[in-house]
Amino acid sequence: MRRAAAALLLCLAAGAAQAHKPSDSYLALAVDGAAVRGQWDIALRDLEYAVGLDADGDGAITWGELRAKRTVVEAYAFSRLSVVADGNACALKPADFLVDEHSDGSYAVLRFGADCGARPAASIEIGYSLLFDLDPTHRGLVRFERDGAAQTGVLAPERPRLAFRAGEASRLAQFFDYLREGIWHIWIGFDHILFIVSLLLPSVLILRNRAWQAAERFRDAFWDVFKVVTSFTVAHSVTLSLAALAVVSLPSRLVESTIALSVLLAALNNLMPVVSERRWAVAFAFGLIHGFGFASVLTDLGLPQGALLLALVGFNLGVETGQLAIVCAFLPVAYALRGTWLYARLVLGGGSALIALLAALWLAERAFDLKLL
Amino acid sequence: MTPRIAELALAVASAALLAAARPAWPAPRIPDSDQVVLERLAFRPADPRQRELRELRAALARSPRDLERAIALARAHFDLAQAEGDPRHVGYAEAALRDFPPAAGASSELLVVRAQLAQYLHDFARALELLGRALALEPDDPEALAWSAAVRMVQADYAGAGRDCERLARVASELLGAGCRAHVAAATGALRAAYARLRDALAAYPGARPTLKLWVDTLLADMAQRLDDPRAADAHYRAALALGEPDQYLLAAYAEFLIDERRPAEAAALLRGWERSDTLLLQIARAAKALGSADTPRLARILQARYAATARRGVRLHAQDEARFRLEFHGDAAGALEIATQNWAEQREAADARILLEAALAADAPQAATPVLEWLAATGFEDARLARLAADLRARRR
Numbered sequence: 001m002r003r004a005a006a007a008l009l010l011c012l013a014a015g016a017a018q019a020h021k022p023s024d025s026y027l028a029l030a031v032d033g034a035a036v037r038g039q040w041d042i043a044l045r046d047l048e049y050a051v052g053l054d055a056d057g058d059g060a061i062t063w064g065e066l067r068a069k070r071t072v073v074e075a076y077a078f079s080r081l082s083v084v085a086d087g088n089a090c091a092l093k094p095a096d097f098l099v100d101e102h103s104d105g106s107y108a109v110l111r112f113g114a115d116c117g118a119r120p121a122a123s124i125e126i127g128y129s130l131l132f133d134l135d136p137t138h139r140g141l142v143r144f145e146r147d148g149a150a151q152t153g154v155l156a157p158e159r160p161r162l163a164f165r166a167g168e169a170s171r172l173a174q175f176f177d178y179l180r181e182g183i184w185h186i187w188i189g190f191d192h193i194l195f196i197v198s199l200l201l202p203s204v205l206i207l208r209n210r211a212w213q214a215a216e217r218f219r220d221a222f223w224d225v226f227k228v229v230t231s232f233t234v235a236h237s238v239t240l241s242l243a244a245l246a247v248v249s250l251p252s253r254l255v256e257s258t259i260a261l262s263v264l265l266a267a268l269n270n271l272m273p274v275v276s277e278r279r280w281a282v283a284f285a286f287g288l289i290h291g292f293g294f295a296s297v298l299t300d301l302g303l304p305q306g307a308l309l310l311a312l313v314g315f316n317l318g319v320e321t322g323q324l325a326i327v328c329a330f331l332p333v334a335y336a337l338r339g340t341w342l343y344a345r346l347v348l349g350g351g352s353a354l355i356a357l358l359a360a361l362w363l364a365e366r367a368f369d370l371k372l373l
Numbered sequence: 374m375t376p377r378i379a380e381l382a383l384a385v386a387s388a389a390l391l392a393a394a395r396p397a398w399p400a401p402r403i404p405d406s407d408q409v410v411l412e413r414l415a416f417r418p419a420d421p422r423q424r425e426l427r428e429l430r431a432a433l434a435r436s437p438r439d440l441e442r443a444i445a446l447a448r449a450h451f452d453l454a455q456a457e458g459d460p461r462h463v464g465y466a467e468a469a470l471r472d473f474p475p476a477a478g479a480s481s482e483l484l485v486v487r488a489q490l491a492q493y494l495h496d497f498a499r500a501l502e503l504l505g506r507a508l509a510l511e512p513d514d515p516e517a518l519a520w521s522a523a524v525r526m527v528q529a530d531y532a533g534a535g536r537d538c539e540r541l542a543r544v545a546s547e548l549l550g551a552g553c554r555a556h557v558a559a560a561t562g563a564l565r566a567a568y569a570r571l572r573d574a575l576a577a578y579p580g581a582r583p584t585l586k587l588w589v590d591t592l593l594a595d596m597a598q599r600l601d602d603p604r605a606a607d608a609h610y611r612a613a614l615a616l617g618e619p620d621q622y623l624l625a626a627y628a629e630f631l632i633d634e635r636r637p638a639e640a641a642a643l644l645r646g647w648e649r650s651d652t653l654l655l656q657i658a659r660a661a662k663a664l665g666s667a668d669t670p671r672l673a674r675i676l677q678a679r680y681a682a683t684a685r686r687g688v689r690l691h692a693q694d695e696a697r698f699r700l701e702f703h704g705d706a707a708g709a710l711e712i713a714t715q716n717w718a719e720q721r722e723a724a725d726a727r728i729l730l731e732a733a734l735a736a737d738a739p740q741a742a743t744p745v746l747e748w749l750a751a752t753g754f755e756d757a758r759l760a761r762l763a764a765d766l767r768a769r770r771r
Contacts, residue, residue, distance in 0.1 A: 021460075021651060021679050021682060021683055021690075022460040022461065022464070022683075022686070022690070023460075023461050023464060024682065024685070024686060039401075041401075044411055044412040045412060045414065045461070046461070048412075048414060049461070049465075054414060057419055059413060059414045059416065059420075060410045060412070060413050060414070061410070061411050061412040061413075061414070062407060062408055062409060062410050062411065063403075063404035063406065063407050063408070063409045063411055064406075064407025064408065066411060067407065096401075098401040098402055098403055099401065099402060099403075099404060099411055100400065100401040100402070102678070102682065103675050103676075103678035103679040103682055104649065104651075104679060104682070105412055105649070106411040106412045109401040111401075133468065134464070134465065134468055135461055135464030135465055135467075135468060136464055136467045136468055136471065137460060137461070137463060137464035137467065137494070138464060139686050141682075141685045141686065152685065154685070154686055154687050
């Protein structure tokens with residue numbers, strides 16, 4: 001009977017029933033390149049119910065009481081939040097612990113960093129279960145910021161995950177990121193440059209009677225360069241893709257040693273020619289190994305699961321672009337100088353000898369794990 | 374000034390006030406000292422109600438399959454939601470019942486409690502469905518009948534509510550049955566007679582329990598207001614308050630009445646300390662505005678922020694209030710009208726009708742008020758204020 005009266009009373013008040021704002025938390029994630037930072041505002045009243053804050057039981061929560069429970073609060077909250085970047089869980093690292101007022105009361109402010117690897121992710125997924133077990137009407141209100149653009153979402157017990165994908169614009173930015181990385185890598189990757197240079201040095205020459213002579217036509221020199229570069233590119237693209245997609249993998253020490261060996265052999269071939277017309281075949285064969293070397297760089301950068309192909313193509317195109325720049329700088333100069341003593345002796349002879357020496361040292365270092373340079 | 378220019382001036386003035394205002398609260402910070410109080414809880418942990426809740430929770434934790442204990446805990450939380458207006462308690466109640474399958478058809482009580490929670494969250498269709506199932510199991514359950522009548526009243530299903538009240542009158546106390554019948558009769562063209570009968574019934578049962586008397590007094594106050602008898606309404610409200618039962622609806626209704634009666638100082642005094650409640654905060658802000666208080670912009674900012682925060686959840690929980698806020702604090706008649714129109718599709722009580730009519734008048738869009746005017750004509754719903762507003766609107770239409 002008492003219930004029935006209460007019922008009518010309440011329903012008379014149906015319009016006013018929900019007099020308070022329901023329980024919400026405010027979760028903001030900001031993605032800036034590969035860095036992911038977060039701020040999570042959780043109502044003190046919710047934390048009081050979940051973990052108990054009012055230590056002295058006086059019905060008031062002081063900063064001292066909240067501060068004393070900081071680790072408990074952080075452990076409670078962060079065990080109910082996951083941030084997943086391209087399929088890999090990010091480590092959440094609590095930072096500042098503050099308080100703020102929202103329109104309906106005081107909130108604990110938990111700032112944190114999310115360690116999602118060194119590469120910007122194509123997609124970030126939030127998994128959320130705060131308070132859902134205690135209060136199914138609780139909601140997590142998410143604000144996701146990336147490249148100056150904000151998206152919002154609501155997390156609920158029936159929808160505890162939200163994925164934010166990079167927009168088309170940022171996909172393009174991501175593509176260029178990988179492209180840049182590819183170019184950068186070929187520029188700082190002296191072993192790759194020296195290998196290709198070693199193979200290209202004789203391109204403006206022709207081997208006659210076991211001695212190098214100047215090529216007569218630019219077209220011949222160009223086609224020789226073209227064959228070498230293309231073979232190298234095709235070969236390393238194949239293995240780069242296979243390795244990046246984890247189809248094939250080789251021990252890195254073997255890969256790095258073989259790359260050094262390839263440089264050594266290419267340089268020695270200029271001093272004591274064994275192969276001349278078919279240097280493109282050498283470029284192809286060793287290009288396969290160089291591809292594994294590129295792949296290890298790409299793996300270190302972290303591959304976005306949502307945009308694997310994009311990253312792969314971007315990185316590879318970057319490598320080719322860097323390579324092409326070297327060739328474009330090399331070919332006209334080498335062709336102009338091809339008939340001089342300077343080129344035949346100093347550049348081809350001396351240069352190849354220097355490269356061979358350097359490559360031999362690398363080989364020793366890498367094969368035997370020494371530190372010589 | 375024509376009304377249009379007055380509206381414009383009001384809009385500009387309030388926009389300037391709101392824009393010039395600083396944020397209502399500071400940025401995230403580290404408080405100056407450990408002694409700074411961040412939050413006051415509704416109850417001290419030593420409060421008997423809190424202790425009761427803790428004991429019920431512990432009991433349920435010991436035997437999580439015990440439906441009786443789960444229902445007891447859910448009911449305790451629901452009672453608190455009613456008194457305090459904090460919907461968190463509805464969530465806690467839902468959590469207590471979660472592990473019991475939806476098809477636990479053997480317990481009509483579980484169905485009734487779930488229906489209460491559903492209507493609280495304004496899911497009226499689900500509430501009625503659950504109550505229907507409960508009544509199929511126990512046709513004479515007074516609680517299920519009372520709830521069913523109440524939900525139907527909100528939806529303006531007076532015939533359905535009347536049938537529930539007849540059944541309730543056979544199994545419940547006379548005063549409860551009389552109240553239920555009067556509630557329906559007052560909405561269907563018999564307001565004066567219903568008021569007199571209910572007043573007499575209350576006088577006949579001076580020993581009725583306080584929650585029942587609170588409801589009857591609040592109902593009588595509402596009827597007296599509709600009969601354009603503010604003195605009687607005031608007396609009923611005071612009688613209800615004197616019972617000492619905390620109740621959100623009563624406080625909001627009396628404050629609104631006081632503001633209507635140009636007694637904003639009394640409204641402000643009545644609601645002191647209730648800023649946490651969104652519904653009551655609106656009335657606090659309205660009273661402050663009527664008093665010309667310097668605190669008005671701050672209160673308006675907080676309200677604005679709460680509506681915005683609620684909107685981020687993807688729902689509008691206070692449509693009626695928000696429409697009034699837009700109308701009175703932003704001078705945004707068109708925005709108010711839009712919300713009031715949406716609200717009318719869900720809820721059809723006098724207050725829902727009133728805000729729609731007022732917004733339609735302010736927006737000079739009498740056509741938009743048609744659904745309410747038709748409802749008034751079809752039901753014979755009597756309300757002096759609504760009748761005046763409707764007359765104004767009909768005059769504008771011509």
